[in-house]
Amino acid sequence: MTSDACRELRAALGAVALGGADPAEALALRAHLDGCAECRAELRELTSVAAALPLADPSRAKGGPTQPPSALAKRVLGRVAAERTARRTRARRRIAAVAATSAAIAAAIVAFVLIVPGNSPSGSRVVFAPHAGVSAAATLRSRPAGTEVAFHVSGLDRGDTYWLWLTGGDGNRIAAGTFRGTGTRTDLVLTAAIPLGDARRIWVTDENDNVVLDQRLPPPA
Ligand SMILES: [Zn+2]
Numbered sequence: 001m002t003s004d005a006c007r008e009l010r011a012a013l014g015a016v017a018l019g020g021a022d023p024a025e026a027l028a029l030r031a032h033l034d035g036c037a038e039c040r041a042e043l044r045e046l047t048s049v050a051a052a053l054p055l056a057d058p059s060r061a062k063g064g065p066t067q068p069p070s071a072l073a074k075r076v077l078g079r080v081a082a083e084r085t086a087r088r089t090r091a092r093r094r095i096a097a098v099a100a101t102s103a104a105i106a107a108a109i110v111a112f113v114l115i116v117p118g119n120s121p122s123g124s125r126v127v128f129a130p131h132a133g134v135s136a137a138a139t140l141r142s143r144p145a146g147t148e149v150a151f152h153v154s155g156l157d158r159g160d161t162y163w164l165w166l167t168g169g170d171g172n173r174i175a176a177g178t179f180r181g182t183g184t185r186t187d188l189v190l191t192a193a194i195p196l197g198d199a200r201r202i203w204v205t206d207e208n209d210n211v212v213l214d215q216r217l218p219p220p221a
Pocket of ligand 1: 003005006032036037038039
């Protein structure tokens with residue numbers, strides 16, 4: 001069975017076989033190899049391939065070899081490079097996911113203090129936890145056409161397009177509208193075609209559908 005751990009380490013196997021693994025990689029690999037016969041077999045195979053290559057020394061591969069690399073050498077080096085890139089991308093995604101979760105937790109804590117629930121004439125007020133230089137507040141009011149959102153935001157990139165969404169209890173997102181960042185404070189009134197009592201989340205995305213602001217709404221009392 002090839003586990004996620006195996007896949008993560010296969011790139012390092014190539015580097016070890018070519019003599020180019022960094023010490024931290026080599027250490028993690030050694031620990032894994034002790035318990036994984038499949039990866040041990042893979043390393044043996046790669047090492048025998050690497051030994052047959054004139055380019056097993058990666059410094060020669062980088063610095064301009066005296067003779068052109070064989071097709072096999074190119075393939076092996078290409079594979080190592082590709083897998084390293086993939087591994088770094090996965091690591092970055094994990095870090096981003098952790099950061100996003102932390103931001104969401106921080107936002108939720110703030111929300112409990114600052115949201116005034118209910119359908120009073122003054123509306124439900126939401127203050128977003130500031131995030132990456134963007135701060136915002138919203139007042140939600142029940143209207144025949146849906147939920148009216150009076151939205152005050154500052155710190156959005158000038159000229160960029162943003163979307164304001166409400167998400168209902170069914171998980172579907174309903175657009176309240178689009179607007180442009182001004183670089184300074186902007187006041188908007190937008191309406192989403194969803195009853196205020198159904199709204200569970202208010203959030204803003206940028207042109208690439210990245211979440212810029214995000215706030216959970218309490219269920220109706
Ligand atoms: Zn393994």
